[in-house]
Amino acid sequence: MGSFTTIGGLVTDPLVSDRGWSRTGIGAAVAVNMVLYGAVAPFSAALMDRYGLRRTTSAALALLVACSLFTSFITPSVFWFVLWWGFAVGVGTGSVTMVFGAIVTNRWFRSKIGLATGLLTAASVVGQFATLPLLSVILGRTDWRGPILTGGALAAFALVVVLVGLADSPQSIGTLPYGDDSEPPRTPGTSSEPRADNPFRRTVDALVFCLRDGRFWVLALMFALCGATTNGLMWSHFTPAAHDHGMQVTVASSLLAIIGCANVLGTVAAGWLSDRVQPSLLLAVFFLGRGVSLAALPGLFAGDLHPNLVVFAVVFGMLDVATVPPTLSLCRRYYGRGSALAFGWVSVFHQLGAGTMALAGGVIRQIDGSYTWVWTLGASACVVAALLGASTSRA
Template identity: 35%
Template sequence: MQSSAQSPSKLYYGWIVVLVAFVTLLVSAGIRSMPSIFMVPFETEFGWERSGISGVISVGIFLYGLVGPFSAALLAKFGIRRMMVISLIILAGSLAVTPLMTQLWQYQLLWGVVSGLATGMMANVLGVTVASRWFVQRRGLVVGVLTASAATGQLLFLPLLARITVHEGWRYAVYTAVAVVLALAVVVAIFMRNHPYDVGAAAYGTEEVVKPDPFRGSIFLTPLLTLRDAMKNKTFWLLAGTFFFCGFSTNGLIGTHLIAACGDHGIEEVTAAGLLAFMGIFDLFGTTMSGWFTDRFDSRKLLFWYYGLRGLSLIFLPYALNATPTMLIVFSVFYGLDWIATVPPTVKLAAQEFGKERAGMVFGWVVVFHQIGASTAAYGAGLVRQITGTYSTTFVTAGFICLIAALMALRIAKKAAVVRAQA
């Protein structure tokens, strides 16, 4: 342990790390959302059913979440930079092979399994790990910014990729993604650092340069033992339950099916993707502000408002789809502000209840429930649409589910919401 020799006027390197992580999460999430653009083209070219394509997306979403707790252990053992570069190279490889596929099982392997696992390494757990290592002060804000990047990337690149798909074909959209991922891998290899100690700095908000403790547990066993202990805690189940509903109502439902739902109402694919991008812009603002709020207000009450307003937005969506374009824009603004603003307060509650050292793995398991919810919606909404010919029932059901989640958030123990300095 030693005093930091960094000049107060010098840019803190942690902000560079945040920027690299921000861009990585942005691109990774954007690629994770590409199957929503390919749903209709694949139906046309390969003759695959909507439920079969939705099933691939469902598996990818589930594995994307399942890898989270284990990615926390891998990041701790092998380092952030190494695991990010490896994940990006694997992702680029799966993308490069995609244009050669001809069967649904190949799509399942490349996008359901490989892409799901690779992007899962670059998900919310990465953002939480970066924030926990590099920041003591402004940690909530950093979590909010990095969370916003993941959600925004899922939406922001869709108009460009949709335009390429419509005018050049879906294969060219994939080639574009491969080029971006390979370029990003080089950036990560050059600029990413694992810990403030690597650059002789202290965590932001402290003065002492501390060497990180080596990871001593098992990569596979430690996350499972953490889950076993967390399952004995009521707060864990409330966080996991609300996050199940969060995933059901965001990337599993809207992120996967809104473009197709707009198509059912005669709205062009590029226009529908533009709506998602519009949501992404407002999500960037909303989730960043959520991080700022989380540093200052009761996280339980924040979650109550976030889930409640999201539920009302989803109940309003079927009306908006049948009304004027202005109503869809109104939905996009209010829903976008709340797209994934739930993450910063959820991370804070997990850290307060389970401690800073275990917060990453516990939150990783909470994210697993998020992705189970998302996976359920991704497949279930496609199946319901295939049977009934409409998404309206699913949208309204998701809205009422969010209202239940809002009430569940208030049941979290008060002590987890008021203890601030210990987190």
């Protein structure tokens, strides 16, 4: 359901023009959405352990379908936009976030886990960016409601797919995880009984444990800066910034689609490398490269598409979500079987950073009249994240 995470930036200008809402108010809704996108993740992981992937994911998708309708037709003020798009959609998307991929890889793979993580992460990114050209065309032919309703329709389709085809675990269908050479269960479901403990208590206990671990704080701060320089910047502010330079929304969305396509190659490659190279080295290189690309962006913007912007889109796309597989590898190294919940709490900080940058970017744009300082701030944050990533080699 990656398309929901990019719609906020796409409809910002139309909402300002059509409803007269401030960028700060809209940015607040996007910020709440992003924070909940992360905050719900560890609880969702525990719910998936307790009630199953299929039930939890289906409930989240049904919520997204309902919220797309509420946002489109029951938004008399920016308060209601914050309620529906910020809170409710944030909960729905947060329930099927990166933790979903962590649980799937933990259950379904015993070898090539990094590569599997990269593939699943890349799939989510394709949904975030590849649908943008379609959504921008729909926006041009309708109004701000068009992309939101389209996101709801995609959620409805995904809900049908999940109900028909998603299994909770390999054991539930009588097979074994990839790379497991033991004897498969004779009766499907014999080794996939759900946990009986309280999922919320288990999630909070995992947080308490993580907060006492210095390694967790390094990962959390690094991932907060990661979220600020990806979700908080590109998903929320790239399209409005491009519009400030005279670029049409469809062209800006096409650039984001290029980022999404490059993400597939970059994230899969990062997953493959995570099985072979020290995660700390990968994180340092990825963050430094991202920082250089963000620092160069203000000088590349123009009214039309040109080769330098395409090069930026490819480079940034290669590095955009490439940090996820090595970070998840570190979580597995530090926390073993509890890595999904630990990664869920690390993801909370990712979205706190994203929400902070989404809100701060709107405020800076409204005060300064330009996004230049936003990109500079993002580049600086990447340098700090690279130093934190490199420090994990000593953990």
